[in-house]
Amino acid sequence: MLEIKNLHAQVEGKKILKGLNLTIQPGEVHAIMGPNGSGKSTLAQVLAGRDAYDVTEGKVIYNGLDLLDMEPEERARAGVFLAFQYPVEIPGVNSTYFLKAAFNEVRKHRGEAELDAIDFLNLVKEKMKVLELPQSLLNRPVNEGFSGGEKKRNEIFQMAVLDPKLAILDETDSGLDIDALRLVAEGVNKLKRPDNAQLIITHYQRLLDYIVPDFVHVLYDGRIIKTGEKRLALDLEERGYDWLLAEYRSQTTETPSGLVGAR
Amino acid sequence: MSTSTETIEQFVNREYQYGFVTDIETDMAPRGLSEDTVRLISSKKGEPDFLLEWRLKAYRYWLTMKEPVWPNVYYPKIDYQNIIYYSAPKQKTDGPKSLDEVDPKLIETYKKLGIPLREQARLAGVAVDAVFDSVSVATTFKGKLGEMGIIFCSFSEAVKEHPELIKKYLGSVVPYTDNYFAALNSAVYSDGSFCYIPKGVKCPMELSTYFRINSADTGQFERTLIVAEEGSSVSYLEGCTAPRRDTNQLHAAVVEIVAMDRADVKYSTVQNWYPGDEMGRGGIYNFVTKRGLCKGVSSKISWTQVETGSAITWKYPSVILKGDNSVGEFYSVALTTNYQQADTGTKMVHIGKNTRSTIISKGISAGRGQNSYRGQVKVMRSAEGSRNFSQCDSLLLGDKCGAHTFPYIEVKNTSSTVEHEASTSKIGEDQIFYCRQRGLSTQDAINMIVNGYCKEVFRQLPMEFAVEAQKLLGVSLEGSVG
Ligand SMILES: Nc1ncnc2c1ncn2[C@@H]1O[C@H](COP(=O)(O)OP(=O)(O)OP(=O)(O)O)[C@@H](O)[C@H]1O
Ligand SMILES: [Mg+2]
Numbered sequence: 001m002l003e004i005k006n007l008h009a010q011v012e013g014k015k016i017l018k019g020l021n022l023t024i025q026p027g028e029v030h031a032i033m034g035p036n037g038s039g040k041s042t043l044a045q046v047l048a049g050r051d052a053y054d055v056t057e058g059k060v061i062y063n064g065l066d067l068l069d070m071e072p073e074e075r076a077r078a079g080v081f082l083a084f085q086y087p088v089e090i091p092g093v094n095s096t097y098f099l100k101a102a103f104n105e106v107r108k109h110r111g112e113a114e115l116d117a118i119d120f121l122n123l124v125k126e127k128m129k130v131l132e133l134p135q136s137l138l139n140r141p142v143n144e145g146f147s148g149g150e151k152k153r154n155e156i157f158q159m160a161v162l163d164p165k166l167a168i169l170d171e172t173d174s175g176l177d178i179d180a181l182r183l184v185a186e187g188v189n190k191l192k193r194p195d196n197a198q199l200i201i202t203h204y205q206r207l208l209d210y211i212v213p214d215f216v217h218v219l220y221d222g223r224i225i226k227t228g229e230k231r232l233a234l235d236l237e238e239r240g241y242d243w244l245l246a247e248y249r250s251q252t253t254e255t256p257s258g259l260v261g262a263r
Numbered sequence: 264m265s266t267s268t269e270t271i272e273q274f275v276n277r278e279y280q281y282g283f284v285t286d287i288e289t290d291m292a293p294r295g296l297s298e299d300t301v302r303l304i305s306s307k308k309g310e311p312d313f314l315l316e317w318r319l320k321a322y323r324y325w326l327t328m329k330e331p332v333w334p335n336v337y338y339p340k341i342d343y344q345n346i347i348y349y350s351a352p353k354q355k356t357d358g359p360k361s362l363d364e365v366d367p368k369l370i371e372t373y374k375k376l377g378i379p380l381r382e383q384a385r386l387a388g389v390a391v392d393a394v395f396d397s398v399s400v401a402t403t404f405k406g407k408l409g410e411m412g413i414i415f416c417s418f419s420e421a422v423k424e425h426p427e428l429i430k431k432y433l434g435s436v437v438p439y440t441d442n443y444f445a446a447l448n449s450a451v452y453s454d455g456s457f458c459y460i461p462k463g464v465k466c467p468m469e470l471s472t473y474f475r476i477n478s479a480d481t482g483q484f485e486r487t488l489i490v491a492e493e494g495s496s497v498s499y500l501e502g503c504t505a506p507r508r509d510t511n512q513l514h515a516a517v518v519e520i521v522a523m524d525r526a527d528v529k530y531s532t533v534q535n536w537y538p539g540d541e542m543g544r545g546g547i548y549n550f551v552t553k554r555g556l557c558k559g560v561s562s563k564i565s566w567t568q569v570e571t572g573s574a575i576t577w578k579y580p581s582v583i584l585k586g587d588n589s590v591g592e593f594y595s596v597a598l599t600t601n602y603q604q605a606d607t608g609t610k611m612v613h614i615g616k617n618t619r620s621t622i623i624s625k626g627i628s629a630g631r632g633q634n635s636y637r638g639q640v641k642v643m644r645s646a647e648g649s650r651n652f653s654q655c656d657s658l659l660l661g662d663k664c665g666a667h668t669f670p671y672i673e674v675k676n677t678s679s680t681v682e683h684e685a686s687t688s689k690i691g692e693d694q695i696f697y698c699r700q701r702g703l704s705t706q707d708a709i710n711m712i713v714n715g716y717c718k719e720v721f722r723q724l725p726m727e728f729a730v731e732a733q734k735l736l737g738v739s740l741e742g743s744v745g
Contacts, residue, residue: 076701
């Protein structure tokens with residue numbers, strides 16, 4: 001479904017991703033963890049196509065398509081969804097109206113008929129139940145004046161409506177209260193199918209109690225330095241990152257001498 | 264990063280949709296302006312002496328005046344002797360008795376503009392008084408309105424049928440001495456609309472006029488007069504489009520509104536005249552004087568405008584709040600793209616006690632557009648306890664455009680409150696990206712964000728008009744954001 005090969009990306013001349021590799025198969029859930037500033041959001045934004053991030057090297061193949069060659073809206077219509085770490089407010093634009101426009105773009109792309117207002121509202125009502133999202137939020141402008149947690153829930157609600165193939169969740173759990181966390185996680189789990197995949201960026205093992213990942217990756221210094229199973233998240237929770245970083249540093253300092261030896 | 268600006272500027276090139284010319288034999292005055300021109304116009308229209316006299320006085324006064332230089336707009340000097348001041352489509356008979364008698368080409372033109380008279384009149388219940396160049400060619404629903412005592416007709420017709428009303432109110436809100444363009448209009452105006460709502464009558468439908476400039480180099484000088492008697496109410500719509508032209512065209516209209524005790528007048532405009540091409544060639548010069556007088560107690564006049572057209576706009580719909588407890592409102596969206604310039608705003612003059620005014624102005628600049636808000640709030644000593652609230656927001660799309668705000672506030676008593684809020688923002692690259700991540704194109708994203716920004720103003724428009732205004736904004740923004 002997704003194959004990231006040797007991805008290098010920079011922003012404003014600052015190198016952030018430095019040769020990242022990651023492969024995701026349909027039906028899988030991958031978690032990405034890593035210290036602040038390690039490049040997690042950068043990865044998410046690059047996958048979504050934000051043009052402030054320059055990809056200097058590498059390839060991303062998404063369902064046979066060259067993802068990096070596509071406009072952000074083409075990626076979205078092809079099923080790539082990003083739940084933003086910081087969802088954006090759009091004053092004056094009604095949430096339902098916004099979501100209907102987005103939804104119909106996806107339908108058009110799939111060659112399906114656009115839904116009219118009534119059918120769309122029925123769909124929305126159904127999805128709302130899953131996340132126990134108050135109706136009032138949908139009558140308000142997109143994210144405007146939403147609390148931090150409401151914004152995050154709204155992201156997952158949009159995900160539920162748009163039904164993506166590859167969902168990237170950037171710290172959707174931060175800012176959620178305990179009940180909301182459970183609801184959101186349950187919502188995400190319900191959206192899981194054999195033909196779609198989820199890439200979940202988080203700092204907390206807590207979320208992974210609900211959403212059980214097939215793989216846990218640790219991103220550090222623009223690279224994935226460790227991949228494991230769910231167990232790894234528990235280790236990190238217990239021991240922090242230091243032991244891993246120490247391991248990583250000793251490896252990288254060894255590399256040059258290794259190279260010298262190879263000459 | 265500049266990439267987003269570039270993406271957005273790719274959209275700046277748009278074609279004017281309504282750029283076509285209807286080929287109709289026209290009855291034109293020779294080029295130029297003199298007392299003879301004024302006499303010719305007046306006699307063509309078979310006007311009574313008092314009107315000719317008034318026109319001549321206005322003309323003589325105009326000769327003593329100088330074109331204003333204070334607006335924040337720049338254009339080559341207008342040669343007033345190179346303008347044709349009168350042009351009327353030829354009619355076989357003296358005037359159409361019904362729509363069937365109207366030149367089919369005219370009807371066709373309106374269809375291209377999306378105003379199928381018949382259908383619109385029947386389906387939307389809108390009475391349309393269509394002004395084609397200078398003469399009214401079709402008036403619908405007149406009979407129905409007539410039964411209620413409402414007069415809605417062309418200005419020329421009103422002069423013939425109701426001279427006493429014209430004599431009483433013409434120039435009573437905007438005297439010919441008011442300003443350069445108002446004086447010019449008073450001397451040479453060719454037609455326009457007249458609307459009279461009798462005491463206690465609530466007009467049951469939106470009254471709508473579509474103006475359209477057709478002949479090349481024809482100055483268009485419209486005159487609109489609306490009188491709302493005690494306890495009456497009316498909502499009036501004005502929409503404009505013009506065919507493509509390479510030379511600039513002058514449009515100097517005057518609109519006067521009088522509201523008596525407890526009368527309520529709502530005047531909505533969607534202005535979409537040819538703005539010039541992407542190089543800044545051509546386009547309409549729109550120099551308009553619009554003013555309402557809240558003459559009676561608790562009367563209300565509300566202006567809503569959506570201005571997306573014209574090369575240059577110079578326009579300040581104003582309200583004089585004379586009656587105690589009267590209310591004045593001004594809601595405006597002004598969009599400038601390419602090389603368009605707009606200097607627009609309002610004037611609220613508080614004279615009566617406890618008068619209230621609200622000003623909501625949303626300026627949008629894109630391309631190399633320059634947008635100035637100029638608003639005056641004047642509270643006289645007599646206007647005890649009056650209140651004003653002004654909010655002027657500017658949205659910049661791109662980095663070659665400009666927004667300017669010139670608020671003038673003058674308060675002469677201590678019991679009044681005047682509040683002014685202003686903001687300038689750039690359309691957020693993060694907002695556009697958020698929309699695109701959900702599958703919307705950049706253009707749709709921009710339209711949506713801009714429409715959201717204008718929401719407060721669109722809310723004031725009648726339903727169908729609001730939809731039209733949103734579409735228009737979309738068409739105008741095709742290619743204009745950063
Ligand atoms: N627009 C930018 N300009 C300059 N530096 C940036 C920009 N965006 C990101 N960075 C830097 O890139 C690095 C990686 O940022 P990123 O947001 O990807 O980290 P993260 O792993 O998501 O961190 P967190 O856990 O705090 O969310 C940080 O050092 C950040 O300051
Ligand atoms: Mg982050």
